[in-house]
Amino acid sequence: MLRFDCDYTEGAHPKILEKLTITNYEQTIGYGEDQYCREAANIIKKKCQREDVDVHFLVGGTQTNLTVISAALRPHQGAITVVTGHVNTHETGAIEATGHKVLTVEDNEGKITAKQIQDVYDSHFNDASPEHTVQPKMVYISNPTEIGTIYSKAELTSISETCRKNNLILYIDGARLGYGLCAENNDLDLPTIAKLCDAFYIGGTKVGALFGEALVISNEALKSDFRYFIKQKGGLLAKGRLLGIQFATLFEDDLYFEISRHADEMATLINDACNKKGYSFLSPSTTNQQFPVLPDSVIEKLKQDYAFSYWERVNKTHSAVRFCTSWATKKESVLKLVDAIEKA
Amino acid sequence: MLRFDCDYTEGAHPKILEKLTITNYEQTIGYGEDQYCREAANIIKKKCQREDVDVHFLVGGTQTNLTVISAALRPHQGAITVVTGHVNTHETGAIEATGHKVLTVEDNEGKITAKQIQDVYDSHFNDASPEHTVQPKMVYISNPTEIGTIYSKAELTSISETCRKNNLILYIDGARLGYGLCAENNDLDLPTIAKLCDAFYIGGTKVGALFGEALVISNEALKSDFRYFIKQKGGLLAKGRLLGIQFATLFEDDLYFEISRHADEMATLINDACNKKGYSFLSPSTTNQQFPVLPDSVIEKLKQDYAFSYWERVNKTHSAVRFCTSWATKKESVLKLVDAIEKA
Amino acid sequence: MLRFDCDYTEGAHPKILEKLTITNYEQTIGYGEDQYCREAANIIKKKCQREDVDVHFLVGGTQTNLTVISAALRPHQGAITVVTGHVNTHETGAIEATGHKVLTVEDNEGKITAKQIQDVYDSHFNDASPEHTVQPKMVYISNPTEIGTIYSKAELTSISETCRKNNLILYIDGARLGYGLCAENNDLDLPTIAKLCDAFYIGGTKVGALFGEALVISNEALKSDFRYFIKQKGGLLAKGRLLGIQFATLFEDDLYFEISRHADEMATLINDACNKKGYSFLSPSTTNQQFPVLPDSVIEKLKQDYAFSYWERVNKTHSAVRFCTSWATKKESVLKLVDAIEKA
């Protein structure tokens, strides 16, 4: 069985394990105040071309999202997201558990538009009695989105301008950021992202690390006391250096981008194979997640040798599925899958 | 500088890194449903002599505490603990952030007594209007305690009986459980603990693992839907196998106890050295944390070469400090410290 | 200016003020444990033909909703409602502030169907990893709905059966219950409602009282410790007797139904006037809220002498508005409005 069901089926890039092994007996202070965390933070600041951002390392994505959102909002405020946003669908109400409503709008290939944001804002503040409804204060987007699409520089700029005009915080969930930044049709980069939003995180869990997310905060108000929140929400890793070591390794020599690019290329092979067979797609994804719509009979056949996710029924005879590649995906495995798709 | 300031200054026991490296390219499903987690859970069940407990793996201690407590209590209920309890002092209000009051009683060398629990219970339920105060529903204890002492079998039995009589949930924070179970004056073991309480966790972060805690739940009501809580609180590790691999390694061949015993022996050497100099102790700790009361001048001298924690002022010229040993502490380092204490 | 903008523009039915005045200097114990609360609870139990329900009196609707929902759900559970449900739209995230997600489905003239409930349930529990999403555990409905429609006995029975089959709690927000039970097309009554749901409240604030809602709980699990929740959420009125006196007055001699019927009759006059003019309606309301779709020019004219709520734009030249009647609405005022509508 070859697994394409998610992008966290293997451990970590071998350089990370090497570095963990080499440094194993060094003694460092705890909770992310060691030299490795400092070093990793500095590299990331340089990659963002911003000396003034704060960088924190957390263990997982849901944890990062709930920590940022609960730190950023007052109790009567909510975060705007598309209905397919991860915080709305797959975090077991983690945001609501910190007291905040998730305010949803329909997605456009997984994305939100600046106009939708403005409409939610206007609809609230033009109400005669706004205090009877949750006040929109943050915009949460994922890049790439949950269905593999990416925001263009123009789209993100427009969203950012709308947020700043209306004093809304813009936060980007970058669980798969590497795969987005290395997509062929991408025109964003870390400095642009750091400039356009108030906070974002660079996902490590799904992009080469054992675990870990690097949160970058540029908004001054949000920086304040942020370590208290990480601790309170259970996200302050005792051996914080494990995170520092991993992110330093990933961003030295741009390993992060190199392995992301590989995953996207592997995904393109799968996309091509499906295209060649005339299959349509649930979304125009150019990143490591591909959502072809396959005949149910083909799905049944492929399932015998390949693990992938059933996504949703499209019509009586066809369903959308998800194939994921990652930093760890071997080309030979993809070629086998491609062959199987072609033959199915 | 040799560090004795905490028990998480190094990485992990080398066998763990080896195992992580060997298994690195294996593909497993995520979120703790892989074979390594199953294997580790099975070993732990065997060590507890209980097939019917649920075992979950979480990343850190505060996370485990807040997840258990919020899963166990209804909103109007609180957890009883001593004032020095970790949930009361060093978790940035993590328990309150889930909505629950921490109900405190004075500690007795870090411990709570069955009588104190009964008194809190009676005081609440004998009140004419109990609904105006938080209902005690859980007892939280740490073993070893935050100041290194341990509960005897008789003490824990008495606490357990009081809890069961009054329908109180008994939860044990075992962040340093190994160091407790291997103390020379200990008469508890895993089967006894599993029998006497409703839930407890076996600490990995401070006892040989890179990170991770193994939560053992015997209470049926608390077992229900527990994975939802781990996910909601941000504690469900995507690559759950990392936890399974670590705990399987720690409990195969009783490595966990072997390395714990070593740490306790190292602590005894420090204890002996202080004793020999006639220093008193803040607590009669027999575990890996030692709290000698030293002249301030001695503290100043030792600080030049050794890292340790300043604990509290005892009188004008003396203060209590904390020395921690761990699975990773080298005997030669301890001997140097001992020598320094003797000469100071 | 005659006000039809809501159903809480006046004080209370004069019998209530009389009774408050007569009893003013009586001394009673506090927090709802006085004889008036007992008396009112007993009358309500009789009206429900259920001796075994618990009756609690709270001050307001949002307070009642958030108290019930937070008492009924564990942290990982949510309440299903239509998008137009009051808890989803007009309570400033009160439910989320207690930690729970509101799970929404599209409304059908303000109502939810048994099938929609079953679909949400199945969709969750058939998921391979349900623990990544909020567990549906309660169904929240309003009767009458937020747009004035009412559930039939058949509809409510079907919803109730679906809830019981799936172990879902059914809770009815009866902020305007009187106006629903007295509608001409209504076939529900208090005994049927008490039998079909787990908890519901009989609204007083909008139906003749100064303030106050009578919560009726039949579900045993939900009864437990309920007064703790009222206190914790700030809803335990010190002079609880004020609520007891009001509800005793409203339910003696069926005053509650008499005044509700009056309001519905007044609403029918407005409905008839709009019908006669050929205006359509946003919803087929038979209760005290009427939502005609009026030409904007007519709205402008009426606004000069009458207060009513602008609801939403329907097309370029027409908008829906809301006219409310209540126990206090004078027939002469309605006739003036009717005349104005006819002439506009």
Next chain:
Amino acid sequence: MLRFDCDYTEGAHPKILEKLTITNYEQTIGYGEDQYCREAANIIKKKCQREDVDVHFLVGGTQTNLTVISAALRPHQGAITVVTGHVNTHETGAIEATGHKVLTVEDNEGKITAKQIQDVYDSHFNDASPEHTVQPKMVYISNPTEIGTIYSKAELTSISETCRKNNLILYIDGARLGYGLCAENNDLDLPTIAKLCDAFYIGGTKVGALFGEALVISNEALKSDFRYFIKQKGGLLAKGRLLGIQFATLFEDDLYFEISRHADEMATLINDACNKKGYSFLSPSTTNQQFPVLPDSVIEKLKQDYAFSYWERVNKTHSAVRFCTSWATKKESVLKLVDAIEKA
């Protein structure tokens, strides 16, 4: 049976009922935006000699406390109070239910000192890792305190200076404020209180109203969006005018102070009677709550004809009890009690 067990045994001052009756059929808009609320707010502003404060009306004390505290603090912050503070003892964890730890210090006759506040502040901010503990951000005091004592102008000034120096919010629970301001040894007044703290409330429930508390906010940050919080926490009364009418009535012609003075005088009679008999007191209360320490035999006798609160056991033969007077206490009732005490 004559009741002295609390200060909310009767309804409301008759002038309030009269005014409610006279205005009953007036139509007003809801949620506290009517002319009566505006009028009451203006009178209170004048009494405080501050045009720039915000005045909000809420229904009850616990509700006011939890709303203010949750609006004022970020999630990692807590409120400092004495252990006997109402928020710590008798609100069923209402503050914790909004996510905040209550940080306690020992009380001094019910009061906190400026030095205690400074010590808590220093202890936190001087810690090497403050982010592991809850950040003190607010000071909560009650005046009069829960045991009837009052703050002097010098004490409150010193507390206020300490708070401002350290950027701590000072909030005063004035559930019985009238009884404090009219005590013979009081040297505070509304303008001084409004100047020294960030927010305080003037209790109506226990001082002549049917229910209701008038919250006065001078802190700019706390003013922002405050109505959202009232709504979210379930405290926004639909017929807000009921609160406006009550407070306008209480503060026109200084009725509030007149009736408070009466209650204090009645309490003095009880105090004198106990003094004459040589009974000691739990606290040096000069307000409407008196806490004499009585022989148990006397308590048994008095219980036959008088309701009062058993407070706590003092020694084997004596216990402290609480007698409350209020605006409604009749002198003839007090004289009977005094006589009974003398004869007991």
